[in-house]
Amino acid sequence: MRHIISILIENEAGALSRVAGLFSARGYNIESLTVAPTEDETLSRMTVVTRGSEEVIEQITKQLNKLIDVVKLIDLAIIPHVERELMLVKVAINLESREETKRLVDIFRGKIIDVTSNSYVVEMTGSSDKLDAFIAALDTKCIIETVRSGPTSMSRGVNGLHL
Amino acid sequence: MELSGGQIVVQCLKDEGVEFLFGYPGGAVLHLYDAIFHQEDVKHILVRHEQAATHAADAYARATGKAGVVLVTSGPGATNAVTGIATAYLDSIPMVVISGQVPTAVIGSDAFQEVDMVGITRPCVKHNFLVKDVNDIAETMKKAFHVATTGRPGPVVVDIPKDITDPNIKIPYIYPDAVVMRSYNPEPQADPEKIKEAVDLILTAKRPVIYSGGGVVLGEGSAELIEFTQLLGFPITQTLMGLGAYPATDKQSIGMLGMHGTYESNLSMHESDVIIAIGVRFDDRVTGKLAEFCPNAKIIHIDIDPASISKTVKVDIAIVGSVKPVLTAMLQLIKAHPEKNSADDLAHWWSRIEQWRSVNCLEFDRTTDQIKPQAVVEEVYRITKGNAYVTSDVGQHQMYAAQFYHFDKPRRWINSGGLGTMGFGLPAAIGVKLAFPDQEVVCITGEASIQMCIQELATALQYETPVKIINLNNRYMGMVRQWQEFSYESRYSHSYMDAIPDFVKLAEAYGHVGIRVERPEDLNDALEKAFALKDRTVFVDVLTDRTENVYPMIESGKGHQDMTLRIAPGTPVDRELA
Ligand SMILES: Cc1cc2nc3c(=O)[nH]c(=O)nc-3n(C[C@H](O)[C@H](O)[C@H](O)COP(=O)(O)OP(=O)(O)OC[C@H]3O[C@@H](n4cnc5c(N)ncnc54)[C@H](O)[C@@H]3O)c2cc1C
Ligand SMILES: Cc1ncc(C[n+]2csc(CCOP(=O)(O)OP(=O)(O)O)c2C)c(N)n1
Ligand SMILES: [Mg+2]
Numbered sequence: 080m081r082h083i084i085s086i087l088i089e090n091e092a093g094a095l096s097r098v099a100g101l102f103s104a105r106g107y108n109i110e111s112l113t114v115a116p117t118e119d120e121t122l123s124r125m126t127v128v129t130r131g132s133e134e135v136i137e138q139i140t141k142q143l144n145k146l147i148d149v150v151k152l153i154d155l156a157i158i159p160h161v162e163r164e165l166m167l168v169k170v171a172i173n174l175e176s177r178e179e180t181k182r183l184v185d186i187f188r189g190k191i192i193d194v195t196s197n198s199y200v201v202e203m204t205g206s207s208d209k210l211d212a213f214i215a216a217l218d219t220k221c222i223i224e225t226v227r228s229g230p231t232s233m234s235r236g237v238n239g240l241h242l
Numbered sequence: 243m244e245l246s247g248g249q250i251v252v253q254c255l256k257d258e259g260v261e262f263l264f265g266y267p268g269g270a271v272l273h274l275y276d277a278i279f280h281q282e283d284v285k286h287i288l289v290r291h292e293q294a295a296t297h298a299a300d301a302y303a304r305a306t307g308k309a310g311v312v313l314v315t316s317g318p319g320a321t322n323a324v325t326g327i328a329t330a331y332l333d334s335i336p337m338v339v340i341s342g343q344v345p346t347a348v349i350g351s352d353a354f355q356e357v358d359m360v361g362i363t364r365p366c367v368k369h370n371f372l373v374k375d376v377n378d379i380a381e382t383m384k385k386a387f388h389v390a391t392t393g394r395p396g397p398v399v400v401d402i403p404k405d406i407t408d409p410n411i412k413i414p415y416i417y418p419d420a421v422v423m424r425s426y427n428p429e430p431q432a433d434p435e436k437i438k439e440a441v442d443l444i445l446t447a448k449r450p451v452i453y454s455g456g457g458v459v460l461g462e463g464s465a466e467l468i469e470f471t472q473l474l475g476f477p478i479t480q481t482l483m484g485l486g487a488y489p490a491t492d493k494q495s496i497g498m499l500g501m502h503g504t505y506e507s508n509l510s511m512h513e514s515d516v517i518i519a520i521g522v523r524f525d526d527r528v529t530g531k532l533a534e535f536c537p538n539a540k541i542i543h544i545d546i547d548p549a550s551i552s553k554t555v556k557v558d559i560a561i562v563g564s565v566k567p568v569l570t571a572m573l574q575l576i577k578a579h580p581e582k583n584s585a586d587d588l589a590h591w592w593s594r595i596e597q598w599r600s601v602n603c604l605e606f607d608r609t610t611d612q613i614k615p616q617a618v619v620e621e622v623y624r625i626t627k628g629n630a631y632v633t634s635d636v637g638q639h640q641m642y643a644a645q646f647y648h649f650d651k652p653r654r655w656i657n658s659g660g661l662g663t664m665g666f667g668l669p670a671a672i673g674v675k676l677a678f679p680d681q682e683v684v685c686i687t688g689e690a691s692i693q694m695c696i697q698e699l700a701t702a703l704q705y706e707t708p709v710k711i712i713n714l715n716n717r718y719m720g721m722v723r724q725w726q727e728f729s730y731e732s733r734y735s736h737s738y739m740d741a742i743p744d745f746v747k748l749a750e751a752y753g754h755v756g757i758r759v760e761r762p763e764d765l766n767d768a769l770e771k772a773f774a775l776k777d778r779t780v781f782v783d784v785l786t787d788r789t790e791n792v793y794p795m796i797e798s799g800k801g802h803q804d805m806t807l808r809i810a811p812g813t814p815v816d817r818e819l820a
Contacts, residue, residue: 092372100364
C-alpha cells in the first residue's frame, strides 16, 4: 500500500541524508521525498511517499523515530488528509497548438506562468493523479521538460503535526 | 575558566569522569594531543592501530557499563576506526569516538587526509556530530555521552575540524549538567496494561521458556532476571550476548540457544507454548529458519527499542521498556497473583527438558591423542575458577569459549556477536585489564583472528596489562572450514592458514612470555604456569585438533528442531526424544 510519511525533523546539516540513508541502507522504497524548513526555522518538514507491507511500514516508522534528528512523524495515508503536488511543465507550442494547449491548461485549472513565441511554462497543483492525467492529455512530443515536487500532505481538521 | 577548543575537549572528558582515552595521534588532532600532554587525569592509551583503540574502548564499556572513549586523527585514522565503531553499533555498546577533521575552511576540497567521517559512519552509529564552532564543543560532548549511554546504547562520533581546537582561540568553559534534546526520549515507560497481560499469560504457561539476551546485560537487569526466573521455576536459555546475566551453572539454565546452542535449548524453544523474550533481538543466528521458529508459542517481548519488536518475528505481547523496571513490575504482579503455573505441567515440562539435556550435546571425544579445543577451555575455566573476564575473537574458538566457560556473572564474557569482528579479542582484553587490573583477563583466540590485531602485544607491554592469550591453533580458519565441510563438500577454498608465525618467538619479540603446547598431557601444566605468571602477558599457543567442529549446529536455512549433533561412534542419539 502507498503511505505518506510526514516528518518533523531538526533543521540541521545532514538530517536529510540520515533519512535518505536509512531508506537505502534498509532497502525501503522511496517514491518521492520533499523537504523544506517550516515557520519555525529550527524545524524542517519532510514528506516521504513510500510503499510496503504493513510490517515494512511499521519498521520504517520505528526506524525513522529512532533517528535522533527526527522529532515527530505521522503516516498520513491512514487518516483523513489532503494532498497536493506542484508540477511545472514546459511545452513547445506553435501557432496551431497555442489555443488548444491553453484550453487544456484551463480545464485542468493550471496557470501559464511563462510565455514565449514557441513555449509555455505551465504551473499546476493538485493530486498526483491529476498531474499524471494532465501529462497524459498532452501530446508527449511537445513536452520539453517537467519537474514535480512530489506530494506534500497534511491531516484534515484541527489537529496537526507540531511540537 | 578560558580554554582553547583542544583543552575544552579534554576538560569535557574529565568532567564526564573518563578514565581512559584510547587513541592514536595525527595532524588533525595535534592541538588535542597537546592539551592531553598537559594533564594526567584522563589517561591516554596509545594503541598500535586505530581499530584496536575502538575495540579496547568498546570492551572497557562492556566490562564496566561506562562509555568507552576513542580519539583518532582524520582520514586514515578515522577510517581505521570504522570497523570498531560498527562492532560496537551491532552489539549496542556505548562509545564516544572523537575524530579529527581537516580545517573547516577546506572541508569538501579533498584536502590532505580528508574523509567525510560523518557520512562514512552514518549507517553504523547511534548518532554523529560535526562540530563547526568552538562554542559548541562542550554541549556537543555532553550530548554525545548522553546519547551513547542512554536508552539502547550505541557509538557516537564527534568529528572536530582542526581549527576548532586552535590553541590561540580561548573561550569561557562551562560543562552543562544535562542536555535537553527534544527529539530524543530514550527511556520509554512500559505500558502497565501490557505488563499485566504478559503476567496473566506467563502464569498459565505449560511449557514456558525464558529467552534472554544482551539487553539484560546492557540494562543491568541481572538481579531481577535471576529473581524472576527462580520465582517462576522456568527454564532459561541465553543468547551469545546475554551469557552471564543468569548464572550458567544454575540448574534452571539450559545453555545458549541458536546455531551453536544446546539441544535442550533449541528443542525447548521449538516445543514451548510461551516464550518470554527479554532484551533480545531475534537475530538470525538464534531463530534459524523463521517460518519454523517456535511454531506453538505465544511470544512476550520486553525491549527498550520499539524497532526491535516484531522486526523479524511477530510477537504477541510487546512491552517497550527497560528490563530492570519492567521485570521489577512483573515480579510484584506475579507475587500478588492468585494464580500460579500448574506444578504438574512444569514438572512434566522439566522432565522432557531433562531428557534432552541427557543427550549431553556438547560432549566431545576425550580419548584421542589430540588436544581438543573444548578441553582447553574447560581447563581455563577450572584454573580461573570461572571468575575470569574472557574476551574472544571470531570463529570456532569463540563458540567453544561460549559453550565451555560457564559464565555466572554479567559483563564477564566480552565478544563481538553482531558484527563478528576478527581482531577484537586482544585489544578487548587490554581494555578490560585496564578497567580491572586485579582481575584475571583471558583472551581465547584462533591463529587467524589473533593476527588481525597482533600488533597490540606492544600496547600490552607498554601499559603493563598482563592478559593471558590462549590461542586455539588449529591451523585453519576453523569456522570457515566447518561451513565448507557442511555446504561445499569440503572444498577448503582459502580457509587453510599457511605460513603461520612462530607465536612463541613472536610473543617473546614483543617482550612477553610464549608457551607452546602440543600434547594433551602438557596442557594442564602449561596453563597452570601461564596463569601463575601474574605480572606477565603470556601467549599460550595450543596446537589443537585440526578436524574438530562446533556442535550442535543448525545449518543455515534450518529450524531449531533440525539440529546436527555430534554423534560419536557407538553412541547413537535417540532422535525420538525430539
Ligand atoms: C560465529 C558466530 C556464531 C554465532 N552463533 C550464535 C548462536 O549460536 N547463538 C546466539 O545466540 N548468538 C550467536 N551469535 C551472535 C548473534 O550474531 C547475535 O549477536 C546475538 O544472537 C544477539 O544477541 P541478543 O539477541 O541478545 O541481542 P543484542 O545484540 O545483545 O541486543 C540487545 C537487545 O536488547 C535491547 N536492549 C538494550 N538495552 C535494553 C534495556 N535496558 N532493556 C531492554 N532491552 C534492551 C536492544 O534494543 C536489543 O534488541 C553468533 C555470532 C558469531 C560471530
Ligand atoms: C574481519 C573478519 N574477516 C572475516 C571473517 C569471516 N570469518 C569468520 S570466522 C573466520 C575464521 C577464524 O579463524 P580462527 O581465528 O583461526 O578461528 P577458528 O575458527 O579456527 O577457531 C573467518 C575468516 C570475520 N568474521 N571477520
Ligand atoms: Mg583457527
